[in-house]
Amino acid sequence: MNELALAIPWLGKRNPAAARWVVMALAIGAPLIAMLFGKTWVRILDFALLYVMLAIGLNLVVGFAGLLDLGYIAFYAVGAYTFAFLASPHFELHLPFWLVIPIGAACAALAGIILGLPTLRLRGDYLAIVTLGFGEIVRIFLNNLNHPVNITNGPQGINMVDPLVLFGWDISRPLKIGDEITVNSLFLYYYVFLAFVALSVVLVQRLQVSRVGRAWAAIRDDELAAKAIGINTRNMKLLAFSLGATFGGAAGGLFAAFQGFVSPESFSLMESIAILTMIVFGGMGNLAGVIVGALTLTALPEILRYVAVPVQERLFGHVLLDPEVLRMLLLSLAMIFMMLLRPAGMIPAHSRYSKPELVVGKTAAEAAK
Amino acid sequence: METLLQQTVNGLVVGSVYALIALGYTMVYGILGLINFAHGDVLMVGALVALEAIRLIQLHAPELGLVPTLLAGLAVAVVVCMILGYTIERTAYRRLRNAPRLAPLITAIGVSFLLQTLAMIVWGRNYHTFPQLVSTTPVEPIAGVFITPVQIVILVVSAVLMIGLVLLVNKTRLGRAMRATAENHRVASLMGVDTNKIIAATFVIGSALAAVAGVMYSSNYGIAHYAMGFMPGLKAFTAAVLGGIGNLAGAMLGGIVLGLVESIGAGYIEDMSFGFLNSSYQDIFAFLILGIVLIFRPTGLLGERVADRA
């Protein structure tokens, strides 16, 4: 949990224990604070947690193992569609979520292996472009597999996906405690998602310092050397792909249940890029950084939407740059400037097994010193 | 038969545009080992700048003929794109030249999206009509095959530019310096080659080709908009890989082959798959080819470089 403490820059270094408590308190209290600004913000937080899970998963592949994956959203799609297939009126199947989410995650892991097997010998930019192609192929198939046999329902997507039901308790309905108090389902989703995120954090943290994590770090930093000291690079890379995909798949299942509707347009290339930006922005290879990056870049566009538009109207009388444009501008500038000026991200990795400068390299200024 | 011939012509035209764009990718990759993701977006900037210039010319000097107007618009676009290419290399890529692979690649994706966003701010999200300065009315059909003057221009211009580029690389001092830099930066610079200048020149030439490709693309379809460069860019990259990245002749061959595969594939996939697949899968051909080539013959059709280069 020490790494989480780093999310709070000043306190994190001095008093990790206190910082840890602050982080936990924030995580638990966040929706209550958000509630002060309206339920909308609780919903945004729910989405933010899904992105956190995706960022954690992608970080496993890119940050830990150094394999640039531009088609990561495909695994999210696999998870979401698996959930929709097995728990919706589409095939008249309504399996419980504790069965469906693991199945979805497993399918995603399988997809990860299928993608990984042939592409293992590719490195760096070739791998990036092949994974990008893979992401698009998955989306195109989802969009077209309604003919000749209707499997995915094509561009129409699958509607009326079952909500999460915990032990017979449907969390998409408000929870009533006594007569007075009702807890909105958005809160319930938040805490379910939070549980998943916490589980992912713990898992990934254990993984990072395990044999596997160290092997990944070795492969990332120097593949030839890693091979020379007896690491089975092929299996390790496959493991990274499939484990990363597992997180994507699980997040996809949660997304399907939360949104109640899946369609291919939610899984575009732009989403893959957005998740990549999140981990670049926060700090590749570093859990706290990745989480902060995901939260920041999910919340910022929403904040922009409600700040930038009124401000521009006040200043210029009309909206010059609409929020979507600002968001794109922000994402692209973040990618360029983070690489040029702060390649290790907002919160650089400090752990023993991740040397940020080896992940993305020193800037010219640093190199000159 | 008529249909097959027509599909072949369709494929050749699209393919030669791909080939022209692919040259830019392959030159940069050959020298820097970098996929310049923003290359497709330079094409978009070229098309939109030409559009803007042509509008201005038509407004202020309507007496200028069609062809001079187009050439003037093209010249403006080429110059702007050359400056743009130089700026991108200087500000975004040069500092990362010695960094591990991931950094420049992510920067390149960032530059690509930045160019799109800026174009969206300047030109809006709408499709613009690109003025028809070369006719798109088909000439008299030959053997039942329809072809338009603008398509003929595209075929001729692409061929001329490709030959010109091959001559430039193989016969001139600059070309020799480029080949030396591609072979080995450090040794080239020890031999008195100003590698920074050579790399900048590569970007400038590639961007100029992209500008020409952009203007031809827009004249052919009559449209221009902020996101028009991304897909052709991606496909052209595929073409470059297919032909053997870093290899000029390979890029041309790859472009043509990809154009033909897409066109004939989309036209016949339904018959070939007994109605199971159809033209909705048109866009996966490029990605499938890319995957297959990289997995089974990473050097591409004509490439000699070893796989480890990637």
Added chain:
Amino acid sequence: MKRTFVALAVLGLGASAAQAQEVVKLGAAAPLTGTQSHLGKDIENGVRLAVEEYNAKGVTLGGKKVKFEVMAEDDAADPKTATTVAQRLVDSGVKGVVGHLNSGASIPASRIYNEGGIPQISPASTNPKLTQQNFKGTFRTIANDVQQGLAIGKYAATRLGAKVALIDDRTAYGQGLADEVDKAVKASGGKLVAREFTSDKATDFLAILTRIKSQSPDVIVYSGMDTQAGPMLKQIKQLGINAKFITGDGACTGEVIKLAGDAIGASAYCTQPGLPLEKMPGGKDFNARFKKRFNADVQIYAPYAYDAASAIIEAMKAAGSAEPAKYAPFIAKVNFPGVIGTVAFDPKGDIKEGAVTVYQFKAGKWEPVQ
């Protein structure tokens, strides 16, 4: 500890809702920024006009005089933003919502309105699925794609030629409409000689058009947006294909005329749900009032938004209450002369007798035929 916080938060919200007793808020949700902002603004203004006119007349519900207010929200034409916007509207205690523009936004948002118990009337979303979810409070004032697809298919097969080629853009809109056209063509005795596909980002259609040409159809139906239909018309001409061309409302715009340049002619047709403004029963008068109030022209959807807002207020009047739970059942029963014609809904929530108009390209613009 946690529970107390939630309780406080919930109570806080209750109090703020209680203050707004005299004022009845209606939501208007549409893309107010981005490429479709002019259409979104059209919807917002339609709702505003209705509300202002009812306020001027004065409405009394259950003996109390009420004042209506509009709360406009921007969904940016994006499904995910639409759900946050819907949540915001439900939170701030609106009593009814007119929106959204895009089906892709309306459908996910409808679930949130349904959970919040707030009736929603879309003035523009034509996807049949919107009203097929069995939500009691989801309605629309525009004809849906089933009705439009039927009209296109029938018109194509019976008036334009028996051999039909059909292309769609593999979006929810394009594919949904195309499936209805497909059925209607066959039902009207036409023959579907080719069914081809493209994407909403494509610019080159030569491959599929060449294939279509080999089947020599009498008419090509395109189900998609104007940004593809424009270049497609050019390429049809380029390949020397001699067929009529018809599209749905996505390409029934001025944009397609601009993009197609000299390749568009009298053989091009398109359809638009609803009647043209000048043929609507209250169209002329509405146009004048709209222009006077906003100093802008009606784009497309203002009359539908106006009638949607009116339907909500009429239902409130019939119920004598602005409480969604009380007045919602009355929306299904409204029957009044609106701008677009008689406003009344079928059991699913679709407008009864939704009209579809066929237009033909004549002298530089789309002119209604029939």
